């Protein structure tokens with residue numbers, strides 16, 4: 258929440274979540290209890306996979322998967338430079354080397370041809386991101402990974418509920434990871450979920466999440482019988498209670514968001530200076546954000562000015578996403594520089610994330626559209 262009259266995002270919470278949190282408090286079992294179990298079952302069922310492992314964040318989930326798969330020093334992981342920074346950070350935390358490839362301009366996901374070209378003898382995995390929830394090419398990356406004996410890990414932090422050709426986001430690779438930060442489709446405040454069909458990987462992730470304990474520490478093995486190097490990546494029962502409520506209401510939450518997206522598309526499609534997000538026919542989209550971009554005639558300064566203008570009018574807006582390969586700490590570590598990924602760089606300099614959540618009214622959408630029109634008119638005038 259940015260404190261503006263029309264905020265960039267807003268969680269969709271109800272009295273159901275309130276009741277479930279109270280239930281968890283009354284239960285006094287505040288960690289590793291029934292809410293976690295139910296939350297995991299609900300996500301596993303929605304994604305159609307046998308295992309779901311709740312973790313403290315999407316980042317923790319991705320890091321756990323990389324660690325469990327033994328990806329580390331000497332390994333290369335192919336990934337996108339156009340994403341939230343965590344998808345690259347986890348590769349670095351694991352000690353492996355991120356290898357970026359440029360995106361294609363329709364889905365904003367990695368260009369599959371470039372993925373294939375980036376494979377070297379050191380490549381271990383493809384870490385694919387469903388950018389803004391768009392699942393296009395996930396099946397192609399999975400096929401490339403299978404052909405080359407690589408692992409595909411799906412960063413589905415932005416994509417809970419999305420399907421491509423009937424297949425749910427999170428189910429394309431060896432593991433998928435969802436994120437539940439408050440701007441996501443559903444939230445637990447902070448939180449994440451690993452999903453996988455691989456029994457061994459699921460057990461390892463459960464152990465890594467819980468200080469390297471055996472998967473069932475209440476069974477024959479002891480609570481303090483740590484088997485491996487682990488972390489505390491557990492989610493609390495209170496957070497899971499919110500997650501259970503959100504999952505029970507998932508379909509209505511996604512429907513409301515889809516309605517807002519289609520209203521935006523209807524209202525903004527007449528503005529010729531804007532390129533609107535596109536969803537292909539094979540995709541059932543779960544909208545994470547709504548991010549149009551300015552046409553190719555515009556530059557970063559003009560985009561930034563429009564974002565500032567929107568905020569001045571009490572309308573949330575953001576530059577999703579700055580290119581990861583151009584962040585100073587990444588440039589320093591990996592030797593990346595401007596010009597390496599021209600499509601990602603060009604698109605990243607022109608995107609404007611608009612206010613997006615399920616409670617956005619038609620009047621508010623209209624106000625956002627009018628303000629963009631006003632700012633574009635003013636901008637065109639100042640360019641003459």
Ligand SMILES: Cc1ncc(COP(=O)(O)O)c(C=O)c1O
Nearest residue numbers: 314315316341343344414436438
């Ligand atoms: C693509 C992507 N990967 C990873 C993350 C990290 O998730 P979290 O903030 O829950 O750690 C996020 C979002 O926050 C994301 O959008």
